[in-house]
Amino acid sequence: MIVSFENRLSRFLGTTAIFIAIILVLFPFFWIFLESIKPPSLGGRPDIWRFEPSWENWGEIVFNSNVPLNILNSFFIALITVVISLICGAPAAYAFSRFRGFQGARYSILAAEMMPPAILILPLFLLLYKLELIDSRVGVITAHLTFVVPVVTWFLIGFFDEVPKDLEDQAMIDGYTRFQAFYKVILPVVRPGLAAAGIFGFVLSWNDLFYSLLLTGAESRTLPVAIAGFWTFRGIELGKMAVAILIAVIPVLILSYSIQKHLIRGIGGSGVKY
Amino acid sequence: MAGLTLREVAKSYGDTDVITNLDLDIQDGEFVVFVGPSGCGKSTLLRMIAGLEEITGGTIAIGNKVVNDIAPAKRGVAMVFQTYALYPHMTVYKNMAFGLKQAKTPADEIDRRVKAAAETLEITPLLERTPRALSGGQRQRVAIGRAIVREPEVFLFDEPLSNLDAALRVQTRIEIARLHKRLGTTMIYVTHDQVEAMTLADKIIVLRDGNIEQVGSPIELYEKPQNMFVAQFIGSPKMNFFKAEELNDKGQSYLKGEADIIGIRPEHLKLAGKTDALITATPDLIENLGEIALVHCKTASSMEFIAKTTDLSAFPVGKEVKLTANTSVLNFFNSTSQQAV
Numbered sequence: 376m377i378v379s380f381e382n383r384l385s386r387f388l389g390t391t392a393i394f395i396a397i398i399l400v401l402f403p404f405f406w407i408f409l410e411s412i413k414p415p416s417l418g419g420r421p422d423i424w425r426f427e428p429s430w431e432n433w434g435e436i437v438f439n440s441n442v443p444l445n446i447l448n449s450f451f452i453a454l455i456t457v458v459i460s461l462i463c464g465a466p467a468a469y470a471f472s473r474f475r476g477f478q479g480a481r482y483s484i485l486a487a488e489m490m491p492p493a494i495l496i497l498p499l500f501l502l503l504y505k506l507e508l509i510d511s512r513v514g515v516i517t518a519h520l521t522f523v524v525p526v527v528t529w530f531l532i533g534f535f536d537e538v539p540k541d542l543e544d545q546a547m548i549d550g551y552t553r554f555q556a557f558y559k560v561i562l563p564v565v566r567p568g569l570a571a572a573g574i575f576g577f578v579l580s581w582n583d584l585f586y587s588l589l590l591t592g593a594e595s596r597t598l599p600v601a602i603a604g605f606w607t608f609r610g611i612e613l614g615k616m617a618v619a620i621l622i623a624v625i626p627v628l629i630l631s632y633s634i635q636k637h638l639i640r641g642i643g644g645s646g647v648k649y
Numbered sequence: 650m651a652g653l654t655l656r657e658v659a660k661s662y663g664d665t666d667v668i669t670n671l672d673l674d675i676q677d678g679e680f681v682v683f684v685g686p687s688g689c690g691k692s693t694l695l696r697m698i699a700g701l702e703e704i705t706g707g708t709i710a711i712g713n714k715v716v717n718d719i720a721p722a723k724r725g726v727a728m729v730f731q732t733y734a735l736y737p738h739m740t741v742y743k744n745m746a747f748g749l750k751q752a753k754t755p756a757d758e759i760d761r762r763v764k765a766a767a768e769t770l771e772i773t774p775l776l777e778r779t780p781r782a783l784s785g786g787q788r789q790r791v792a793i794g795r796a797i798v799r800e801p802e803v804f805l806f807d808e809p810l811s812n813l814d815a816a817l818r819v820q821t822r823i824e825i826a827r828l829h830k831r832l833g834t835t836m837i838y839v840t841h842d843q844v845e846a847m848t849l850a851d852k853i854i855v856l857r858d859g860n861i862e863q864v865g866s867p868i869e870l871y872e873k874p875q876n877m878f879v880a881q882f883i884g885s886p887k888m889n890f891f892k893a894e895e896l897n898d899k900g901q902s903y904l905k906g907e908a909d910i911i912g913i914r915p916e917h918l919k920l921a922g923k924t925d926a927l928i929t930a931t932p933d934l935i936e937n938l939g940e941i942a943l944v945h946c947k948t949a950s951s952m953e954f955i956a957k958t959t960d961l962s963a964f965p966v967g968k969e970v971k972l973t974a975n976t977s978v979l980n981f982f983n984s985t986s987q988q989a990v
Binding site for chain 1: 696700721731736737747748807
């Protein structure tokens with residue numbers, strides 16, 4: 376059915392629906408922001424709506440907590456995870472895109488994504504324990520690579536599919552080897568895809584709670600784990616938690632917005648032609 | 650400049666043979682066109698000559714040098730692709746200079762060649778633009794320019810006009826013909842468009858299922874096709890085939906030996922006199938193209954064929970007509986072997 380926006384009633388209904396959707400999406404952010412500026416003396420009660428705003432929670436988090444260190448940990452882990460994922464994922468995606476016989480196999484890389492992380496965590500934990508890498512950034516990076524590499528690879532296949540094969544043939548006629556053609560000609564062409572895949576992978580690693588919760592300790596604790604840590608035996612420190620959540624969510628929003636154009640194309644992976 | 654010699658060249662992917670034992674000689678300076686239906690192996694053959702596909706058997710020699718194991722860049726070939734294959738992150742100038750730079754040609758020599766080629770193709774004002782800012786026709790000129798600056802021994806064209814609109818296709822086709830006349834370099838051109846094949850080629854090679862069906866000048870292929878496949882593939886509309894039993898006297902006065910099919914090109918069909926009628930049919934549809942018209946006819950046994958005419962009044966729709974053709978233009982085939990007799 377085609378809804379004509381010439382019609383006043385359908386226009387009104389359409390606008391209302393959009394407003395409701397916007398409110399549903401934005402209200403939690405607004406509410407968390409309110410919690411973050413609620414004076415701690417109120418005891419973190421979400422049902423109180425009238426109060427004197429205070430930046431006490433923000434000051435506490437920024438100057439008097441481990442959250443800045445946790446942010447650094449999260450940032451470092453996500454960055455290294457993404458760099459390794461791109462180094463492995465780009466050639467893999469190129470191979471999936473170009474070579475015959477790989478067509479069926481390309482879907483198998485998603486199998487890693489379909490597995491519940493709980494299946495991997497035990498062997499991974501034992502392995503890292505033996506290697507004395509529990510509570511280390513290397514350990515968390517290893518765990519994050521298990522789900523970021525497949526996603527980045529899948530994401531990039533669609534971008535490589537769109538680059539005509541003629542381009543690398545021309546590069547080979549111009550004197551490049553296939554590998555040179557790949558990294559000197561094809562990679563620059565899919566730069567937007569690499570950036571988008573990198574950002575997507577970064578956000579996945581940045582947001583991870585499951586692996587980080589089980590593999591980190593005081594040294595390597597990431598931001599999501601720190602946020603969960605505000606749920607103490609004395610109750611939830613809602614104000615501080617709200618500040619940490621906002622800090623965690625802002626880069627995700629900015630980064631996701633910057634790649635929104637490529638996001639659908641990447642998630643579509645293969646077979647989606649534009 | 651150099652000719653090409655292919656001896657028992659074969660290509661297979663696993664168990665699938667794409668090209669089997671193919672022999673071919675291309676003279677120095679010749680314009681050769683590979684034609685054939687999709688999947689006949691014409692692009693694969695071109696890519697094998699370029700070195701982009703490995704061959705599984707035989708030898709390919711450019712000039713007197715066997716190039717089987719030589720990298721594409723060292724074979725002395727330049728290729729123009731259907732998708733232009735311009736590097737999107739480089740300007741037109743850099744695109745054209747890239748191959749020479751890779752071959753470590755001195756900078757002033759590169760500059761001279763790029764500017765000369767740009768001048769010839771009238772793309773000098775575009776040199777500092779990126780491919781994104783060019784139209785399809787301009788991109789293809791740049792791609793041709795990039796091939797020219799390499800001063801190759803053999804030019805390879807892989808359906809270079811397929812992505813252009815009709816008017817540009819004609820214009821670029823003429824430019825390629827002029828280029829060949831001016832440079833005199835061996836050119837190999839792959840197309841499925843027979844107008845391109847007929848107008849450009851010194852020699853056409855018709856391929857089917859990885860085998861050569863016929864090699865010859867355009868006019869030879871048109872007038873004397875060696876088999877029914879070539880007869881129908883070359884010419885538009887394609888050649889009409891008439892079985893003996895559909896002809897008026899069962900073709901007795903024409904058919905000889907093993908021939909049981911007569912092939913007649915649409916433009917050779919004309920109204921018969923009282924005695925020489927070869928076939929009786931009824932026109933049921935007319936496509937008027939202005940200077941000529943295509944008359945779709947049906948015989949009593951519901952066989953369909955096309956006649957090309959400038960005189961529409963001779964073919965009234967729905968009324969039976971008697972048609973014939975000069976004996977000198979008839980082609981005879983055997984339906985079992987599919988070969989010309």
